[in-house]
Amino acid sequence: MPVTARLVCRPDGHFQFLPKLSSGKAMKQTIFFVDAVCGAGKTTAAITEAIEQARRGERVLMAFPSIQLVSQTHSRFLEASEGRIRVHRFDTGTQGPGRVKKALVDHLKHFSDGGQVILTTHASFLSLPYFHRPEDWHVVIDEIPNSHEGFQLNLAEEHRVLTDHIQVAEDAWSNAMYHSVYPSPQGKARLEECVENAKHDEVWRYVTPIVERILHPDWHVSVEASSYFGILDRDGLEGRDSLFLYADLKPSALAGFRSATIMGAWFQESLLFRLWLRQGVDFQVHDGITSRLMFREHQNGARLTLLWGFDGPWSKRGKDREVELLDGTKVSAWKALTDATLKRFSTLGQPVLFVDNKDRQEALAQVFAGLDATPIPHSPFGHNQFQDRHVIAVLPALNPPPHEFGYLGRLGITAEDVRGWIYQQWVYQAMNRTSLRDRNATEPVTVVVADRDTAEKIAEVYPGCTVAGLGIPLKAEPEQNRGGRPRKVQALTGAERERRRREKIAKIRAEIRILEGSVTDREILKERVLSNVVTETTKRSIGGFRHDMPVEVSGARSFEDLVDLASVRSELTGIEISMFGSIYSTEREATTVADAESFIVQLKACHGDSVESKKVNALANTTVFDPDLDPETSRGLGNIVHIWGVWLDIDDGQMPADVIPKLLPTTRMVVYNSYSGGTSYRVFIPTRQKMHVRAYREVVQQIVQIIEAAGYVGPKHPDPTRPRHGLDASKFTPCSLFYLPCQARDPVDSFFHDHNQARRRILDVEAWVERSILIEPLEFVWVPDEVEMEVLREQASEAVGDRRAELIHRYAEEYRAIPDGAGRHQGFFRLAWKLHYVCRVNLQELDWYLRTSDTAPAHTDSDLKSIRKSLASGQYTPAWWQVRDAA
Numbered sequence: 112m113p114v115t116a117r118l119v120c121r122p123d124g125h126f127q128f129l130p131k132l133s134s135g136k137a138m139k140q141t142i143f144f145v146d147a148v149c150g151a152g153k154t155t156a157a158i159t160e161a162i163e164q165a166r167r168g169e170r171v172l173m174a175f176p177s178i179q180l181v182s183q184t185h186s187r188f189l190e191a192s193e194g195r196i197r198v199h200r201f202d203t204g205t206q207g208p209g210r211v212k213k214a215l216v217d218h219l220k221h222f223s224d225g226g227q228v229i230l231t232t233h234a235s236f237l238s239l240p241y242f243h244r245p246e247d248w249h250v251v252i253d254e255i256p257n258s259h260e261g262f263q264l265n266l267a268e269e270h271r272v273l274t275d276h277i278q279v280a281e282d283a284w285s286n287a288m289y290h291s292v293y294p295s296p297q298g299k300a301r302l303e304e305c306v307e308n309a310k311h312d313e314v315w316r317y318v319t320p321i322v323e324r325i326l327h328p329d330w331h332v333s334v335e336a337s338s339y340f341g342i343l344d345r346d347g348l349e350g351r352d353s354l355f356l357y358a359d360l361k362p363s364a365l366a367g368f369r370s371a372t373i374m375g376a377w378f379q380e381s382l383l384f385r386l387w388l389r390q391g392v393d394f395q396v397h398d399g400i401t402s403r404l405m406f407r408e409h410q411n412g413a414r415l416t417l418l419w420g421f422d423g424p425w426s427k428r429g430k431d432r433e434v435e436l437l438d439g440t441k442v443s444a445w446k447a448l449t450d451a452t453l454k455r456f457s458t459l460g461q462p463v464l465f466v467d468n469k470d471r472q473e474a475l476a477q478v479f480a481g482l483d484a485t486p487i488p489h490s491p492f493g494h495n496q497f498q499d500r501h502v503i504a505v506l507p508a509l510n511p512p513p514h515e516f517g518y519l520g521r522l523g524i525t526a527e528d529v530r531g532w533i534y535q536q537w538v539y540q541a542m543n544r545t546s547l548r549d550r551n552a553t554e555p556v557t558v559v560v561a562d563r564d565t566a567e568k569i570a571e572v573y574p575g576c577t578v579a580g581l582g583i584p585l586k587a588e589p590e591q592n593r594g595g596r597p598r599k600v601q602a603l604t605g606a607e608r609e610r611r612r613r614e615k616i617a618k619i620r621a622e623i624r625i626l627e628g629s630v631t632d633r634e635i636l637k638e639r640v641l642s643n644v645v646t647e648t649t650k651r652s653i654g655g656f657r658h659d660m661p662v663e664v665s666g667a668r669s670f671e672d673l674v675d676l677a678s679v680r681s682e683l684t685g686i687e688i689s690m691f692g693s694i695y696s697t698e699r700e701a702t703t704v705a706d707a708e709s710f711i712v713q714l715k716a717c718h719g720d721s722v723e724s725k726k727v728n729a730l731a732n733t734t735v736f737d738p739d740l741d742p743e744t745s746r747g748l749g750n751i752v753h754i755w756g757v758w759l760d761i762d763d764g765q766m767p768a769d770v771i772p773k774l775l776p777t778t779r780m781v782v783y784n785s786y787s788g789g790t791s792y793r794v795f796i797p798t799r800q801k802m803h804v805r806a807y808r809e810v811v812q813q814i815v816q817i818i819e820a821a822g823y824v825g826p827k828h829p830d831p832t833r834p835r836h837g838l839d840a841s842k843f844t845p846c847s848l849f850y851l852p853c854q855a856r857d858p859v860d861s862f863f864h865d866h867n868q869a870r871r872r873i874l875d876v877e878a879w880v881e882r883s884i885l886i887e888p889l890e891f892v893w894v895p896d897e898v899e900m901e902v903l904r905e906q907a908s909e910a911v912g913d914r915r916a917e918l919i920h921r922y923a924e925e926y927r928a929i930p931d932g933a934g935r936h937q938g939f940f941r942l943a944w945k946l947h948y949v950c951r952v953n954l955q956e957l958d959w960y961l962r963t964s965d966t967a968p969a970h971t972d973s974d975l976k977s978i979r980k981s982l983a984s985g986q987y988t989p990a991w992w993q994v995r996d997a998a
Contacts, residue, residue, distance in 0.1 A: 139393050146377070176253075273354070287882075289518065289521065330361065348770065380532055415558065419579075421583070435585070452478075465504040535569065690730070691730045778872070783863040804845065
């Protein structure tokens with residue numbers, strides 16, 4: 112499509128050209144941001160900027176998270192501008208309930224000439240049905256708006272109140288696990304009635320929050336496909352009777368304006384930043400506002416003492432766990448924490464602030480009944496009336512439910528990212544209601560938080576502060592200097608992770624298009640050669656078990672080689688099936704089928720045959736090999752021309768044959784018995800495009816992650832109560848051969864299930880790659896502090912015999928105690944570091960110890976290889992280890 116350009120005004124008054132498609136849609140949306148710490152004066156700076164713009168005849172809309180902040184800012188505008196600019200306020204305090212949006216829309220239509228400033232709330236601005244002439248307005252969002260919501264709807268029997276009026280689609284927003292949700296043409300009016308709810312129906316009220324998101328054009332809603340179709344079919348996975356839906360704010364909410372700016376602390380760690388970065392938004396620093404900030408980092412760290420209660424992460428479930436105190440008393444973790452907090456606060460003799468989860472707030476007020484204690488609101492933004500207080504307890508647990516961790520993880524947002532933004536950023540905001548916000552205050556400030564990790568995270572933005580344990584008298588007191596927040600060294604930023612993801616997608620997409628014959632210009636490809644031929648097969652793991660799976664580029668060919676193959680191999684234009692007489696045979700008989708449906712018809716015909724034993728049955732493979740490509744093999748990775756379709760071999764597992772079709776409810780596939788029958792069966796999934804090894808690996812790994820997300824595990828999982836999926840990992844290589852369908856040895860075990868419902872489509876490899884759900888491993892980095900290193904050195908000197916075995920067991924238990932979202936990935940590297948440097952486990956044996964410790968295996972062979980490489984590099988070798996070796 113032809114590209115032109117459009118001239119836009121930056122917030123600083125300068126102009127720049129942005130590329131624009133001839134259709135009128137900008138190729139990349141630019142959003143400005145101000146990443147400012149609490150109290151740096153970003154709102155004051157934005158007010159000054161807006162007044163200058165209004166005086167130049169420009170129009171500015173500022174949105175705030177609360178009515179209170181709108182009111183405060185309105186007063187500040189009137190004072191700062193001395194009444195010389197027009198400032199309009201739109202919220203329920205001025206227009207009344209239910210009238211704000213209409214009043215604002217009318218104002219924009221009829222009063223849009225000349226410079227002015229509009230003040231409103233996030234909720235009102237982001238829910239406007241229409242914005243008149245947005246290109247005339249600068250928009251400034253003060254504080255980062257909510258950009259993600261998760262819903263679990265228990266509607267197993269009454270789901271039609273929602274499902275009859277929506278349509279679920281696979282499009283550019285969806286992926287292998289989560290599909291897009293839209294109002295159906297016939298159901299939109301009914302959904303609008305649901306939101307209006309004139310008769311106050313309770314069921315409608317239950318679904319209204321998600322219906323509002325489905326109807327709004329600036330929100331995208333996804334549903335877990337297996338939960339949706341399982342409920343529709345009344346044949347879902349066992350124990351899954353809920354609809355899981357997720358709503359994400361789209362960048363289009365800020366599209367089309369003269370400029371759009373978001374201001375907030377920890378902006379580049381926010382979910383909004385990560386989600387919109389993935390959607391291609393170009394974030395740029397707002398120089399005009401940023402240059403007016405009073406400071407860029409906190410200067411008052413020396414005033415702050417952060418006290419943490421427990422060494423492990425804090426959660427609602429963790430609040431109720433039983434702990435034993437030194438005197439033998441057993442109490443809940445919450446009581447132990449609040450009693451210790453009360454004891455510490457009583458010695459300070461100062462008024463205190465406190466906040467907990469809503470269901471605990473009253474109980475915490477009772478604990479502090481003997482103190483001059485004041486609760487702060489659960490939405491701390493804008494509540495600056497507490498700046499005369501210097502002591503606060505911030506004790507809520509704010510982790511989202513586990514299913515949301517899974518959804519966000521498929522978007523490349525780790526559990527640690529989620530916990531850091533939702534919980535730790537909130538704690539940071541709450542504690543800054545105290546005198547910490549006053550840059551002129553000098554009094555010491557004491558803050559109690561529930562867990563050490565949060566204290567150390569916040570300490571990173573308060574240089575010079577003191578971090579210490581609260582001193583809960585636990586019988587099994589955690590060591591003060593073990594663990595703690597892993598120090599990250601050159602860890603990847605969200606932008607860097609997104610760049611890596613896009614580079615990987617670009618490689619695989621190029622392979623697919625070359626094999627399709629759509630890219631043949633060698634001169635262009637020379638500039639895009641990203642890899643050479645690599646044919647060495649290495650051991651790799653998906654989801655915690657080992658198998659013969661190539662590493663990222665094993666068997667991969669350069670793009671130039673693939674162009675040569677595409678231009679000279681005529682079989683690339685058809686679907687070629689390779690037949691072999693035995694698993695050891697190198698001689699193949701080739702046959703060609705017209706399309707996937709023709710091949711499935713042939714598979715079904717084969718299933719009617721009975722054979723004396725599986726060894727007399729023929730084997731098939733849908734990978735095309737060329738013996739001349741690698742003289743050392745005839746059917747190895749180096750001989751692959753292309754791959755079509757995915758085969759899975761399930762052998763003696765505990766996963767029923769209907770599970771994979773339910774987990775992939777819109778994917779065409781067949782499932783049939785093996786010769787041995789019982790719990791062994793095969794799955795064949797045709798693909799729309801031909802693949803090479805990169806794309807094949809990406810698809811297979813996604814299928815395995817989907818299966819494991821449903822609760823099935825590999826054979827080496829240490830928990831014997833978890834159901835085994837039975838996937839034969841040795842058959843994951845595209846070189847594997849599979850016996851053709853036939854009757855089972857016991858005819859009772861015979862079945863051939865052709866999953867060809869109208870909603871099912873042949874797997875689109877390019878779409879699966881483009882919207883991959885694979886959770887990419889983070890860099891493993893951890894640097895102990897000096898005191899902790901000394902403790903570890905002492906333990907290393909003791910690590911012999913029974914003491915060594917005790918330390919190995921102890922380190923493994925410490926790792927297992929880390930819940931999801933609390934740094935489990937970095938904790939895994941910490942475990943490896945201690946096993947190697949403290950307990951002297953050599954690198955060759957390290958894998959076994961790590962696997963037996965990983966109770967919920969999310970770490971692959973690639974992860975283990977990365978750990979071994981990091982440890983072998985010497986980058987993390989302690990000085991005392993070198994001294995020991997020298998001795």
